[in-house]
Amino acid sequence: MLLNPLTLHLPKTSLEAARLYKELEDSKVLAGGTFLLNSMKLLKVKGTKTARNILSLAKVDELKGVSLQGDTLTIRAMTRINDLLETQLPDGHLKVLHTVCTNISTNPIRNMATFGGNLTCRYTWTEMGAVMIALEAKMHFLGADGKEEIIGAEDFFKNAARSEKLFTHVTIKTRMAACAAYRRVKKTVHVDVPLLAICMKTEIKGKQWYNTRVGINNGVAFAQRDLALEEFLNKSSSSPDLGKEALEHLTTAIYDTRSSDYKKHMFRVSLKSAIEEISLSS
């Protein structure tokens, strides 16, 4: 067998799962399995010990699905990437979620991988982190005592994507005046090894940008905001030259950390084209 011996726990409710999450020692949460099981196989090959207890969320139906109530979109942790892709989303900036999902890995992986797994697997490279930061998502966690805790996506990643509670869902406000753009770059054309991702959301009145959020994943650190770029864009108006001008106002440390010249270049190309896309749409 390619996996070390383990005990599989299959709770049926989110509260039962939250309690097990707190109680079980030497444990990992199994969502879609596309990241966890592969890394456990790899660790076994290297002779490294792997988690003895696996807490599977596969049977917790209340953690599945997407819903829209009033001005709030809820995406539950066990929603698979292809399910999110097939969900009708409101017009505006939330359509960017479809762009993100389309670009994740391959079809069978999209059939298995979950939204929550992508967000909380603590791998510095995942797609959803930068997107949730840009969309100002609130992340909801459930404690063993049944109490809910709500944390902004930005704070979650500042805390190195750690929580002692079980992640259950995100909520995102559906601002109709907002627009968003997403860029993801691979290392090579043929092999889907991700290099970087950016997600940008803004609201536009006339041509003036405000409430802009720029989420960056440089693949080295957890997803983060570029505050300097946001500040510049919030003082700007849409124009053909905005993308080019914005490149003078980047927080360079985010883009330069362990980056090759190619990666730095692709960051600039991606940021410029995302800004141009939003400018054109306004």
Add this chain to the structure above:
Amino acid sequence: MDVNLTINKKQITLNLKGNETLLEVLRDHLSLTGTKTACQESECGTCTVIIDGNATLSCITLAANVQGTEITSIEGLAQGDVLHPVQQAFIDYGSVQCGFCIPGMIMSSVALLEKNPEPTQKEVEYALDGNICRCAGYPKIFEAVHAAGKKMKK
């Protein structure tokens, strides 16, 4: 632990360990060796089966985790001696070279065509993007998928 699985419309109870993957169970416990073992790390698609209508990689699926689902392996497609339209089309269109990737290709194609029997070329490529053919026989595979879709629609 006792695990109840529904594989190719048959209900089976097996005594399994928690760390056994669906691929290991299909091949080693049930001798359903049509599902192939290759990369074992979700890269190649040869282990693709259909779970609840979706193409799924059995190498990264824990068998005990898919209790209560409908699992179809390549052995579950034919009706007696009559091949599934996708299997027949792969023969008719000469889509098989070394053949190792073909069970996975067929399972991904069936999952696609059950939902969308008239896919565009782009949709076929997108649905099969997780299945790698080392012989690079993609054009004939795509032809077969389109032809099978037309037959399934009828």
